[in-house]
Amino acid sequence: MSGLRHAAARTLRAWAARRFGIDALPHTISRRRIYILPSAYGIALAGIIIAMLLAALNYGSNLGLAFAFLMASIALVGMHHCHRNLLGLKVDAQREVDGFAGDLAAMQFVLRNESGLDRWDVEIRCPGTVTGAGKVATSAAVAARAQQQLKLAIPTPRRGITRVTQFELCTRYPFGWFRAWSYVHAPLTIYVAPHPHGERPLSAAGAAHGAAAIADIPGDEDFAGLRTYAPGIPLKHMAWKVLARGREAAVRNYSSIVAQPEWLDWFALEDLEPEARLSQLCRWVLDVDAAGRPYGMRLPGLQLEIGRGAAHRSACLRALASFTVEADA
Amino acid sequence: MSAGRIAYERLLWISGCLVLALVPHIRLIPIWVLGICVAAGAIRLALGARGHDAPPRILRMLIACLAIALLFVRFHTFNGISAGTSLLALMAGLKLLETRTTRDVCVLILIVYFLSLSALLAGESFWLLGYLVGVCWLTTATLLRLTVSEPGPNWRACLRYSGRVLLHAIPLAVVLWLFFPRFAEPFWRVGDAAASANSGLGDSMSPGDITNLALSDDVAFRVRFDGAYPRPQERYWRGPVLYNFDGRTWRRTDANFAAAPAFIAEGPAYRYTVSLEPYPHPWIFTLDWPTGADLPNARMTGDLVLLQSGPVSRPMDVAATSHTLGRFAQDLSPALRLRDLRLPPHSNPRTVEFALQLHREHPQDDEFVRSVLEMLHTQEYYYTLEPPPLGANSVDEFLFETKRGFCGHYASAFAVLMRAAGIPARVVTGYVGGAYNQYAHDWIVRQSDAHAWDEVWIAPRGWTRVDPTAAIDPMRVDRSLRDAQSAIAAADIDLGGNLPWLTDVRMRLDAVRQLWRENILRYNPASQQSLLAHLMIPEPDAQKLVWVLAAGLSLALGWLTWQVRRELRPRLNDALARAYARLCAKLAARGLPRAAHEGAEAYAARIAAIRPDLAAAVVPLCRLYNELRYGRSQSRAAVGQFALAVRAFKPRDSRAS
Numbered sequence: 003m004s005g006l007r008h009a010a011a012r013t014l015r016a017w018a019a020r021r022f023g024i025d026a027l028p029h030t031i032s033r034r035r036i037y038i039l040p041s042a043y044g045i046a047l048a049g050i051i052i053a054m055l056l057a058a059l060n061y062g063s064n065l066g067l068a069f070a071f072l073m074a075s076i077a078l079v080g081m082h083h084c085h086r087n088l089l090g091l092k093v094d095a096q097r098e099v100d101g102f103a104g105d106l107a108a109m110q111f112v113l114r115n116e117s118g119l120d121r122w123d124v125e126i127r128c129p130g131t132v133t134g135a136g137k138v139a140t141s142a143a144v145a146a147r148a149q150q151q152l153k154l155a156i157p158t159p160r161r162g163i164t165r166v167t168q169f170e171l172c173t174r175y176p177f178g179w180f181r182a183w184s185y186v187h188a189p190l191t192i193y194v195a196p197h198p199h200g201e202r203p204l205s206a207a208g209a210a211h212g213a214a215a216i217a218d219i220p221g222d223e224d225f226a227g228l229r230t231y232a233p234g235i236p237l238k239h240m241a242w243k244v245l246a247r248g249r250e251a252a253v254r255n256y257s258s259i260v261a262q263p264e265w266l267d268w269f270a271l272e273d274l275e276p277e278a279r280l281s282q283l284c285r286w287v288l289d290v291d292a293a294g295r296p297y298g299m300r301l302p303g304l305q306l307e308i309g310r311g312a313a314h315r316s317a318c319l320r321a322l323a324s325f326t327v328e329a330d331a
Numbered sequence: 332m333s334a335g336r337i338a339y340e341r342l343l344w345i346s347g348c349l350v351l352a353l354v355p356h357i358r359l360i361p362i363w364v365l366g367i368c369v370a371a372g373a374i375r376l377a378l379g380a381r382g383h384d385a386p387p388r389i390l391r392m393l394i395a396c397l398a399i400a401l402l403f404v405r406f407h408t409f410n411g412i413s414a415g416t417s418l419l420a421l422m423a424g425l426k427l428l429e430t431r432t433t434r435d436v437c438v439l440i441l442i443v444y445f446l447s448l449s450a451l452l453a454g455e456s457f458w459l460l461g462y463l464v465g466v467c468w469l470t471t472a473t474l475l476r477l478t479v480s481e482p483g484p485n486w487r488a489c490l491r492y493s494g495r496v497l498l499h500a501i502p503l504a505v506v507l508w509l510f511f512p513r514f515a516e517p518f519w520r521v522g523d524a525a526a527s528a529n530s531g532l533g534d535s536m537s538p539g540d541i542t543n544l545a546l547s548d549d550v551a552f553r554v555r556f557d558g559a560y561p562r563p564q565e566r567y568w569r570g571p572v573l574y575n576f577d578g579r580t581w582r583r584t585d586a587n588f589a590a591a592p593a594f595i596a597e598g599p600a601y602r603y604t605v606s607l608e609p610y611p612h613p614w615i616f617t618l619d620w621p622t623g624a625d626l627p628n629a630r631m632t633g634d635l636v637l638l639q640s641g642p643v644s645r646p647m648d649v650a651a652t653s654h655t656l657g658r659f660a661q662d663l664s665p666a667l668r669l670r671d672l673r674l675p676p677h678s679n680p681r682t683v684e685f686a687l688q689l690h691r692e693h694p695q696d697d698e699f700v701r702s703v704l705e706m707l708h709t710q711e712y713y714y715t716l717e718p719p720p721l722g723a724n725s726v727d728e729f730l731f732e733t734k735r736g737f738c739g740h741y742a743s744a745f746a747v748l749m750r751a752a753g754i755p756a757r758v759v760t761g762y763v764g765g766a767y768n769q770y771a772h773d774w775i776v777r778q779s780d781a782h783a784w785d786e787v788w789i790a791p792r793g794w795t796r797v798d799p800t801a802a803i804d805p806m807r808v809d810r811s812l813r814d815a816q817s818a819i820a821a822a823d824i825d826l827g828g829n830l831p832w833l834t835d836v837r838m839r840l841d842a843v844r845q846l847w848r849e850n851i852l853r854y855n856p857a858s859q860q861s862l863l864a865h866l867m868i869p870e871p872d873a874q875k876l877v878w879v880l881a882a883g884l885s886l887a888l889g890w891l892t893w894q895v896r897r898e899l900r901p902r903l904n905d906a907l908a909r910a911y912a913r914l915c916a917k918l919a920a921r922g923l924p925r926a927a928h929e930g931a932e933a934y935a936a937r938i939a940a941i942r943p944d945l946a947a948a949v950v951p952l953c954r955l956y957n958e959l960r961y962g963r964s965q966s967r968a969a970v971g972q973f974a975l976a977v978r979a980f981k982p983r984d985s986r987a988s
Contacts, residue, residue, distance in 0.1 A: 050441045058448065062513075064508075064851055064853075065851070068451075068460065072497075078503060118898070176478070
């Protein structure tokens with residue numbers, strides 16, 4: 003039964019993808035793209051309403067009939083409201099997402115509600131992202147004229163690139179009698195970096211290739227001693243404690259790069275399995291990045307130059323995620 | 332529908348809904364069923380308040396099996412309103428006891444919906460319908476609160492929301508109700524169709540039987556006359572005729588009436604429609620004596636009782652004709668005469684002896700009848716609601732010892748006296764009188780009008796109605812009875828006299844009730860046809876009804892869709908905002924949309940810079956808008972003028988300039 007349902011859902015998803023093509027984000031959910039079907043509870047309600055109808059007809063009770071029809075009408079209104087709960091909702095998604103193998107990747111969505119009505123219990127799910135994890139879903143309420151961020155945690159058991167071409171918005175609001183849903187077709191990419199793991203010391207790798215010069219460029223990131231105060235130096239650099247001890251006014255001296263850049267090298271880890279090497283490299287990227295030191299990375303056929311910051315880190319991790327292990331490497 | 336643990340507060344709400352849905356059933360289902368429901372709810376709530384869960388499974392199963400077995404012992408069936416409702420109520424109570432998750436409460440909510448319906452199967456009042464729609468509203472709000480995941484809308488918002496859903500549902504429900512095809516006959520017979528209704532007069536009469544009806548002001552039936560109506564002393568409503576007497580109780584007979592003498596009507600005919608409330612008997616009350624009726628599968632018996640093939644299980648209207656005067660064509664056949672003279676041997680010996688003696692003194696039958704009535708009038712006979720209990724020879728004790736009785740006692744004693752004297756006699760039960768409602772133009776006959784009288788065979792006219800109770804001296808009508816009946820009268824519309832306005836109000840209320848009854852409760856295929864005729868549909872039939880239903884449904888659904896979508900649009904409540912929005916839309920159509928951050932002044936300035944030709948119109952309009960929006964004078968008229976100016980404003984395309 004559930005297998006049949008899944009097959010039907012798969013067919014519908016494929017059909018919708020063919021029919022509507024790729025959607026531009028942010029995407030507004032239109033009337034023609036919302037599907038709606040009664041839920042199991044809705045079918046039970048239908049059974050009860052039919053029983054009510056039969057009882058009222060059998061007893062010739064006009065009031066009973068009125069009540070049965072009222073219930074049927076309430077169910078119909080509920081259906082309209084369920085459909086409306088998705089109608090006109092604007093959805094945007096983060097197109098590229100980073101994650102680590104064996105962890106969860108947080109996909110980010112934004113729902114914007116420009117109407118004058120609150121939307122309740124709008125659920126986002128990514129059917130078919132990971133086998134056996136079709137149930138990954140998250141739900142949220144979006145107040146009238148407001149927007150709401152949703153995070154969808156997708157399990158990423160393996161390193162690599164996962165492409166999501168389609169996600170689903172659905173709702174059972176208001177009474178759980180119906181389930182309305184809509185598919186959005188947008189290419190979202192999840193870069194799954196290797197699981198950060200390994201105990202090789204960093205400096206060993208760095209020493210092996212340590213050739214970069216120490217540059218003493220005045221900056222404001224790393225503390226590099228004290229010097230006398232001169233007018234024009236920002237007050238935030240003032241060494242107040244020194245002044246408080248009754249000495250001469252001094253300022254803290256900073257330099258931008260004091261640390262030796264690290265080269266994270268694939269070839270320095272020749273005794274490890276390829277995946278273990280990648281895990282070690284990933285570990286190093288995270289460690290060096292956390293220490294705030296500049297680093298570069300060497301992979302077979304790819305060299306990422308010395309750099310720092312979130313963008314650099316992301317580039318390194320994505321390189322690790324998309325790296326293909328050659329059979330003879 | 333999550334499987335999460337249910338919060339105490341929601342448990343409280345659903346218990347409340349269940350109790351409210353059970354209230355109308357109090358008189359219908361055994362009290363212990365209600366007791367179990369309330370106890371189950373109380374136990375569950377007490378457990379919930381301490382943070383505990385449902386009681387163990389074994390205990391619940393045990394209670395469930397026990398309760399259902401008890402129910403079966405009580406009803407021997409689960410079919411019919413009482414038994415079915417009891418079962419449903421029990422299930423709801425037990426479900427409440429085991430409620431753990433949201434899913435359980437969702438099941439409970441379906442049961443509450445059905446319980447509301449089953450209350451309506453047995454009830455007919457407008458207030459009941461209103462009350463149950465209210466219960467439905469609360470239940471739906473509870474369901475909403477349950478199904479929306481935390482933090483959902485609060486209770487107040489849930490109530491408002493489900494109220495709006497209910498209001499939106501009403502037009503659709505009305506269309507369905509008006510045009511959904513009805514069936515004239517039930518699909519299957521159910522045991523207790525009318526058991527809940529008052530049973531009224533039965534098919535036998537023992538001393539004191541009618542007494543218990545005397546204090547009931549339930550409506551037995553209503554009558555509407557076409558044209559003239561009979562005089563008060565002719566308003567006898569004929570019910571079952573009783574022949575077989577066992578010394579204490581009179582019973583109907585199912586004997587063949589083929590040889591019964593035919594009735595020849597004389598005098599004016601009265602045409603009328605009797606609107607019957609359901610009761611578990613096949614006879615239909617008609618004005619004495621009925622001569623015709625318009626009712627398929629009903630027949631007139633030889634003793635002039637209108638009989639239907641089955642019990643009057645649902646409210647029905649019967650058109651009939653009666654004559655208050657008439658005679659019988661031929662003499663009573665020997666077999667029938669024998670039956671109508673039969674008395675049980677050795678019972679009521681004193682009465683028999685007295686009758687024979689009196690008959691010797693008055694050998695003429697009509698004289699004899701008159702002398703018996705004279706005796707009842709002059710001697711110390713009392714008419715009372717609380718007659719002393721009577722033994723086996725009930726008539727002897729009543730006539731010569733207690734001398735206190737109700738109409739049944741007098742009718743019974745009179746018939747025995749007549750039969751003892753060789754005059755064929757029978758007891759007729761039915762109703763007498765009725766109250767006229769000037770607003771509804773009909774007569775209301777209540778259970779308190781129940782009565783018993785006699786018919787004696789006196790040649791040459793044949794059966795003649797004699798009402799021995801009417802012979803009692805009014806001075807000897809018991810105070811308690813007069814009080815009781817005036818108490819009914821006070822609650823009834825018959826009061827008159829000292830509080831005329833109150834009578835009037837009651838009459839009006841009753842007329843409204845009658846309207847409700849005729850137009851809502853008795854709405855049937857015939858009413859549907861006449862509704863179609865009113866809608867100018869030629870030759871209405873069942874098929875056209877379905878077409879009209881489909882058309883009406885499309886209209887109602889269209890309205891619903893429009894209503895539901897309308898609420899989605901961002902609301903521009905005031906006329907000023909709407910007019911300004913229209914101005915902006917007109918300019919946007921010419922490629923000059925207003926930026927979201929732009930105020931009216933800045934917008935106008937920008938337009939003046941891009942399109943100098945529009946400046947003359949746009950700048951004053953925008954200034955006026957600012958003035959109306961933020962200035963002191965915000966008169967309605969000024970806003971109206973602004974709206975008109977915007978409407979008149981027609982920006983030309985830039986190419987034209």
